[in-house]
Each structure stands twice: as C-alpha cells, then as structure tokens.
Amino acid sequence: MDFVNAIILLLNYIFIPALTYGSQLALGAIFVTLIYGILRFANFATGDMMSFGTMATILFTWYFQSLGVSLGVLPTALLAIPFGIIFMILYMLLIDKFVFKYYRHQKSPPVQFAMVSIGVMFVTQAVVRIIIGPSDRRFFDGEKFIIKAREFKEMTGLNEGLALKSTQVITIFVTIVLVSLLFWFLNRTKTGKSMKAYSDNEDLALLSGIDPKKIVLVTWVIAGILATIGGALYGLDKSFKPFTYFNNMLPIFAAAIVGGIGNPFGAFLGGYVIAFSEILLTYAYKKFFMYILPESMEPNSLVQLLSTDYKFAVSFSILVIVLIYRPSGIFKGKVL
C-alpha cells in the first residue's frame, strides 16, 4: 500500500505538473525552432508574442462571456482561441512586412535580426500592456477539476490524493493533437517538405522552384498557431501576466536549444526535458522516502537537491552545459 501511495505522490506532484508545464514549453520551443530554422534568427520577442496571442484570446473570451456563450464544463477560452490565432497571425505578418522583410532582403547577419527582434519585443510588450494592462488575469471558467484529491482518497482508500485539473488534461491533449498535426504537415505534405528543404539549404530550395514568400507566410501562420495555443494553455493553467510571459522566453529558449535548434521534434522533447529536470531537482522527496523506506531509516531533512528558488537556474544550467559540450543539442539540430 505504501508503495502505491509513493507512486501516487510522485504522479501528483511531479509527473502530471511536469507533463503539463513541459507541453506548454514544447509548443513555445517549436515556435522558436521554426523561426530559427526557416527565417534564421533567434527571436527574442517569443515570450511577448505569446502574450499577445493570449491577450487576444482573453479579449475574445470576455466578449463571448458577455454574450453568454459558453462551452459548459469546458473553458470558454477554447472557443476564443481560433479568433486569437487569427489576430496573432495578422500581427506577426504585419511585423514581418514592416520589420523583418527588409532585413531578409538585405541578407543581414543573424545578430542584426536578433537586435531587431529586441525592438519588436519592446513594441509588443508596450502594445500588450497598453491594451490589457500589466496585472495578473485569470480567464478560466468551467469545471476546474476532473478528479479532486479528496474524492480520489475516498474512492481508493489511499492516504495520498491525486488531483487532476481539467486544464492539465486539456493542455496535454491539445498539445498531442497539435504536435501530431504539425509533424504530419511537415513530413507528409508538399508545403511542409518544401519548408524543410528551405531550412536545410536555402539556395538549393530556391533553385528547385520553391516560393520563398509562401514559405515565410506558412511559417508565420504555424508560428501564430503555436504561440497563441501555447500561451493560452499556459494562461489557463496558471494565469496571464505579461511579465511572466517575457520570463518564460528563457526556459523556452533552453528547451529549443537543448533539443537541437532548428529541429522541431527535438524542441518538442526539449520542453519535457527542461520541465522534468526543473521539477525533479527541486522537489522535496521527504514524504516519498517516508513511504518506501522502513520507519527506522526515515530521513530528517527535506531531501531536496536544490531549493525551489533555483527552478529557473536548473534549466539554464542544463542549457549552458548542453551548449558547451554538445552545441547542436541532444537531438542534432543545426550544426554551429
């Protein structure tokens, strides 16, 4: 029985939260990696673009709520996400037209692109804050839990409860569907294959008659979908605050690079690598050992490798180590 308790404990506090957080990071990381692979720059505006998409989603959610439309047990935001995506894509295309296009035609070095994306970051941050304000917002409605901890305990008679939030299930489900669709698109359709070709060798792709304008357009559309859904899922699960989204850019970058930048599948797994290592290294295992060890060997301390304050630092250290020893990432991305 104690053993089952220990497993439930880990599931509840490590596995499910990490899987959720990892999914949110993974979507952002694929976004970063696509931009890096096809448009060839590190997009420092990632976090803020995600917050823009989330903002659009929230505004539509409020609108639907005021109309009295709802999805019953599901959050209204799911209905608003498609509209948010449209706004996000429009905003990205606008920025591309007025900012990035010029440098693409100039064939500027990646560093210059990165600097320009910092300008975009400032502007996007301002736009988001001016429209919706800097404060913390929750826009979740509907049923909060699928399984409540207390109900689970009563049902199974265990000491440990297992709480399953509906946002966690939605996040994981949506991520799986979206990522499968994306990989199907990239590997099976003609456009997807031409995107891959463009990413591998631009000149050769152009020679074989691939239209660069179309590639760029499709990239931004996919990026808009990923950014909005990733941001909205994070906001549903936790809360929406522009500053947090800006900060999330850092673990997202870490995930993309750990997975091998330019490699979407690597970025997908990278999100989980970062999320799991953050949570595994900062979790206090005292209770876990209390279950599995005999009473005489129970630990006195918290058995915590690092304090939770260092959550971010863990992922960054992993990234730095990966950068030094395997700069192309765990799953071979673009070679430096």
Added chain:
Amino acid sequence: MRKNLNVIAAYSIMMVLILMVGIFQSWNIALSIFNLCLISAVMTMGANIQWGYAGLINFGIMGYTALGGLAAVLISVDPVQEAWRAGGFDILMSLWLIVVMVLVIRFVLKRFEKSKIRTYSIAAIIISGILLIRFSSEPGIEAIEAVDPAKTGFLGGFGLPIIFSWIVGALFAGGLAFIVGKVALGLRADYLAIATLLISEIVIAIIKHEDWLTRGVKNVIGLKRPAPYEVDLQTTDWFIKLVEKFNAGKLSVIENLADRQAALNQLVIEGSSVFVKLCYSGLFLVVVIILLILTQKALYSPWGRMMRAIRDNEEAANAMGKNVVKQHLLIFILGSAIVGIAGAMLVTQDGLFTPGSYRPMRYTFLIWVMVIVGGSGNNFGAILGGFVVWFLWIEAAPISLFLINFFTAGIPETNALKAHLIESVPYFRFLLMGLGLLFIMRYRPKGILPEKIEIK
C-alpha cells in the same frame, strides 16, 4: 573642430534638454536624470567595448551590474560579528571545499587524457561536491540567517568606504566574465547572446536567494555614502550661508523677517538635496571622463587596431598571428569590469541594494538599445546613447501624456478610451524605445554618431 561638429551639436542638444527639465520641472529631477545618464553612459561604454570594438554580443549586462552592486554591499556594510560567530566557520569551510573541488578538477584535467571516462568523472566530482557543500553548509547558513533576521541575517561586509567598491565591483564582474568567457566565447553570436542572458539570470537567482551573503530579497538599505547627508547639511552653517548668498536677490524682496527665515529654510532643504546630487554628479563625471580617456586611447592604440581587425575579419587576423581567443577573452573581461563599476556606482547613489529589482528589460536590453542608438564602436556615441535613451525612458511618460491630451483634446475626460490611454501612460516608454530602436536600425544602422576611425 569642423569634423567634430556633429558630436558637439548632439551633446549640446542633450545638455539643453536636461537644463530645460531643470527649468520647467525641477533641478532635483534634472540632476537625478543626469546622474543616471552618467551611470548608463558607463554601462554603455562597457557594452560598447565588447560589441563595438570586438563584435562580441553580451546579453548578460544585468548580471555584471548586480555583481557590482553586491560589491558595494560587501565593501561598505559593517561586519555582523554575531553572524560570523554563528556560522562563519561553516561558510569558510564551504569556500575551502569549493577551492578543493576546483583544484581536484584541474588535477584531473591535467593528469588524464581527454576521454569519456574523464568527462563523466568530472561531472561526478562536481555533482558530489555540490551535494557535499550543500549539506555541510546548511546548519551554518541557517544559523547566520537566524541572527536578528529583521535587521541583519547575513554576514555583512568589511566596513570600508563605499568608494572602494567601485574597484572591487570591477574585479567581481571581471572575475565572472573570465569564467563565462572561458566557457561560452566559442559559441556563435546568437548562441552567445542566449547563453550570456541565461547565465546572468543564474547570477541573479543566486544573489536573490543566498540570504547569508546578500540578505536576498530582504534588501540591504542605508548604505554609507561618499557624499554628505541632507539632514547634516541643513544644520551646517557654511551651507546655509551659501544658499543665502545664492538666493540673496530672491530673499531680499521679502520684507518680513519671519517670512524670510521660512523662505530660507525651504531653500536650504531644497538646496541640500540638489547639493548632494551635485556631489554624486561630480564623482560620476570623474569616472566617465577617466574611462573615456582610457577607452579613446585604447581605440587608437595598436591594440585597438588589432581588435577592429579581429572584429572585421577573424580569420585574417588569426592568420596574421593574433591570438583571437585570448583577445576576445580579454575584451570580454574589460567590458564586463566597466559594467561592474557602473553597478557599484548605481548602488552607491541609491544607498540600497535590492536584488529583486534586477530585471533584464532594464539592465540588459535597455543598455543595448543605448549602444545601438548611440553608435556602436564610437565612445562618444555610446555615451550619447546612454544620455538620450535614459532621458527618453524617464521623460516618455510626460511626453506621451502630453501627446495623448493633445490628440484627444476634443474628447471629454470621461471617454473610456481616453481614460484607458491615460492610465497606461507608463507603458508608452516601451513603445518609444522599441520604435526608436527599429527606426535607428532601419534608417541609421550605425547609430546617431557612427563609428569613425581616423588614422593618426
């Protein structure tokens, strides 16, 4: 004279702008803007050395600034004897363990040939070392943090005059830059940017959460000052006489003796804070001028020419026998050390150390905007960038408020859109910075004062 006309013109305009703030708003505001402009100028000089001279991208400015600030705390605060008695031994033991760990790693690196086993054993040494240090230092840290946590709860510093921290801050930042440079400088430009950004976040995380060293988010307040205190000045005779002399004309108009005394008191209170700020301005100006002379000398020296050669064509410079790796490391350390000085200056001026306030927006990206806008590779440009951008950063809110009121003059105050816009005035500074950066990068990619190399 002629060829420097644009420099002189740009600086004159900047000075006039600051004077206008003094005349229309208040001299206090003008001077605090001016002081922070000077500090920003030091930071941009540091970043400019790395980016403009050598083409190295450093997004870790925040980390070096914070280390400079930490130096100010460690130098100027009096040591907390009780905390040292409670946990000083444990901390020293941990430091000793770190030194031992580094030596063991060096030994392994030197003695054994590169192999998988060596890499794994080094990883094992580091992990077990961290675990050992963490568990052995815990009681000491807890004991230190328990010593009067409302006031101290940390080890304190050395109790020296805070001005020394400007040098120590440079040493701290340079030391960190040495480690970061050794590790990360081989990376390609945009990876280097990301790596330095993340490393600076790690530095901030450590400063925020190692309470025994820095008090963490509890902040250190009331640091010693190199300048006199306002309260003391207000009761000093010579200062009151000075203020009286300065405002003789204004005071003589007032007939009533009591009124005149009241007016004088008011002037003394205002004057004291202006005077303190002037003291800081003087100190900062000295630093800026010394650094400017040194960096200009360096730029036109053989070493400066070599750096530009490395920047413009690394492979050719390498083929000419220049040690690119070594020079990159050197310039990375130098630039970071200058940023460290600025960090210490900033804490000196504020008189408090707040680890929570170090955010990449303000301390990394804004500084980069300054460098790009001012003109990378040109020291005068970098300093000007610091001035212009900081000035706009502070004055953006009043300017945008004015603009909003101007364009919505016909709309009543109760209009929801207008009220919302006025409420979000503080965020227009981000918009202004972003647009400024984008426009400069597009239409004047070399900055306001572009790099200009004269062969002397």
